Amino acid sequence: MISTVVVEDNRLMMNHLRTMIEEAEGYELKAAVSDAFEAEKLCSAGDVDLCIMDVQTSHNHSGLAAGERIKNQHPEIKVVTVTSLIDPDVLARAGSGAADSLWYKDHGDEELMDVIDRTMKGEHIFPDSSPDVELKEMFSSEISPRQMDILRRFVMGMTYDEIAEELKLSKNGVRWNLDQIVEKGGFTNKHEMLAAVIENKLIVTTLREE
Numbered sequence: 001m002i003s004t005v006v007v008e009d010n011r012l013m014m015n016h017l018r019t020m021i022e023e024a025e026g027y028e029l030k031a032a033v034s035d036a037f038e039a040e041k042l043c044s045a046g047d048v049d050l051c052i053m054d055v056q057t058s059h060n061h062s063g064l065a066a067g068e069r070i071k072n073q074h075p076e077i078k079v080v081t082v083t084s085l086i087d088p089d090v091l092a093r094a095g096s097g098a099a100d101s102l103w104y105k106d107h108g109d110e111e112l113m114d115v116i117d118r119t120m121k122g123e124h125i126f127p128d129s130s131p132d133v134e135l136k137e138m139f140s141s142e143i144s145p146r147q148m149d150i151l152r153r154f155v156m157g158m159t160y161d162e163i164a165e166e167l168k169l170s171k172n173g174v175r176w177n178l179d180q181i182v183e184k185g186g187f188t189n190k191h192e193m194l195a196a197v198i199e200n201k202l203i204v205t206t207l208r209e210e
Contacts, residue, residue, distance in 0.1 A: 137186030
């Protein structure tokens with residue numbers, strides 16, 4: 001039997017994942033917890049084969065950070081990340097050692113149980129890109145990687161001067177890129193743009209690493 005730990009802070013999704021594992025042939029539920037860091041302790045205690053890991057868990061604890069530590073300390077444990085966060089950094093980090101596979105809760109074309117079964121057989125399943133979502137009059141894919149770098153720092157509260165210094169840009173360059181997103185998206189101002197970015201989970205800056 002594949003001993004499984006489920007990590008999910010949404011009660012409805014937690015119940016769905018619990019039921020899925022309990023009804024799946026060859027799997028048994030060892031524990032279901034809401035905190036990624038608690039899952040680390042369970043994995044370290046032994047007798048865990050699979051961890052189904054949410055990204056944003058209780059207390060904003062990062063499932064990506066927890067997944068990295070689990071994979072480093074217990075490489076035999078498979079970690080499948082499940083998330084509704086479309087932030088491209090989530091997909092990139094999951095594929096760089098924080099997980100064996102990733103599945104999007106709201107945008108997945110494949111069934112989660114199929115992804116889990118294939119992961120347990122040694123496959124690594126990651127989408128080619130994060131989901132494309134509508135942001136008023138534009139889609140998230142229309143934001144360039146450079147603009148995403150600028151936007152991420154703007155969401156974090158950095159000033160134009162701070163963003164420019166960190167990314168080796170001019171202050172006017174920072175302003176121009178943000179204005180381009182506002183214009184292309186049909187937003188009234190940058191505050192409306194920020195609200196749309198946060199509401200659609202395009203950028204996440206609140207995850208706690210430890």
